[in-house]
Amino acid sequence: MRVVVGGGTGFVGRALTQLLRSRGHEVTHISRQGGKDRISWEELSHSGLPLCDAVVNLAGENVLNPFCRWNDAFCREVISSRVETTKTLAKAIADAEQPPHAWVLVTGVGYYRPSPTAEYTEDSPGGDFDFFSRLVSSWEAAALTPGSPARGVVVRSGIVCHALESEHLQGILNGVAPSSPYTSNGTFAQELAAALGRPALLPVPAWAVRAVFGAERAVMLLEGQRVVPKHTLESGYHFIFPDLSGALKDIVA
Template identity: 30%
Template sequence: MKIVIAGGSGFIGKKLSKLLLDEGHYIKILTRKAKQSSGNVQYIQWLDGAASPEKEIGDTDVVINLTGVSINDGRWSEKHKKQIYHSRMEATDELLRIISLLPKKPSVFINASAIGIYPASIDAVYTEDSLDVSDDFLGKTVFDWEAKAKQVEAFGVRTVFMRFGVVLGNQGGALPLMVLPYKLFVGGTLGHGKQWVSWIHVADVVRAIHFVMNNEEIKGPVNVTAPTPVQMKDFGKEISSVLHRPHWLPVPSFAMKIVLGQKSALVLEGQHVLPQVLVENGFSFMFPSLHTALEDLLKV
């Protein structure tokens, strides 16, 4: 298949591109900087005033949008929050424009999203059927992003919103920062410890995207989380167990808020999210338990 990936050079995009290339697919990566194409990978410049990516894309079977300023980098100043929001709106608007101009429309449009759309809660359990939307910054960003992406349906294209949980990887995402205190022998529970961590191994993220791409019955929101979310206090204990480091020094909420500002919500608040759509459609997780996922990622 011919597959267009926006954000193909990022944390998830690189691993997804490798999987698709290993299967023999032809990949077209949209990039702001011109790069030399090679083999089954073609780099196409976009989001540049002089660029006309639709002329180079031609026929494509799948469009995957992973683009957006990372929520994990830097403090959430008002400027950074605007960058997080507008980078997603701008990229999705451009993909809408590109798809509208393609003579042959792709069969599926897969758009990145996040479980941050659900309100933080200790008691609630969320599936794709849940209609509650958080009224905080992340909730608004994800809600607007999905609404924008949904416009692709007007072209008769199957559209999927991949609501990523806390993606665990050893080369990006949240895990390196969560592990660092334990490596320094000062690891402990963050905040009150009851907040939920709906995590997923990055390998399963990539496999889930591939699964959805090939399953014509799946559309709309898809929770991309492992089937076994845990509370923060237990997440820390698992890191401690795998690394053979102590879990003893609690980090109070006020300290996290001083260090991280508004971004502290990423670790002090959480949602209990289940991957109902993936499970019901027969997706098999490579890493269904946190312990095996951490053992794989934190090989000591």
């Protein structure tokens, strides 16, 4: 397929691009600047959607960017970066002479690394997993508040590819691994420490998380959602690592 990916140069976008190309698909990115295999958002608005079979939108400001204060301006940027890019793509699809047959919108916040090949790994650094693993491997804290939140192990690249390649698939596909929908930070820390052969000693206090991210964003890390991927499993998607322990051991290995 010919796939156009909004936000394809970002964290998840790079993993998805690698996966799609490894499966023989052509990928064109939409980003701030044009270039090889890439068009700009401005070019998309003026010239329309390139001929393609599928469109994915991953664009959006990083909600958990610790270098940006959680104020009105940043909130507007978070919303605008998602809503406006989605509107632009939706209009381009509606105006296309030959519209794509698949349209995937990725929403929500993922806490663990997506993977082009093995669900939970990616060559490039980044993401919450790196934060935890650096802490544990240096014999320091690995958890936030020990009892909460319920943290799903998020998988995105493989599910997006599955959605694109599956005919007549519609609706919401949750990317939480089926055996780990209720994993607390404390449990995550213990599992990661065990995989690394290190102790998980000192939990990071909630006040420190609020100090770094602000009260509203800290909710995403200190509280959780209990999500089960019912529709994802019913659609025929196979999780390579359905449980946290196996995923972490594969990453560490």
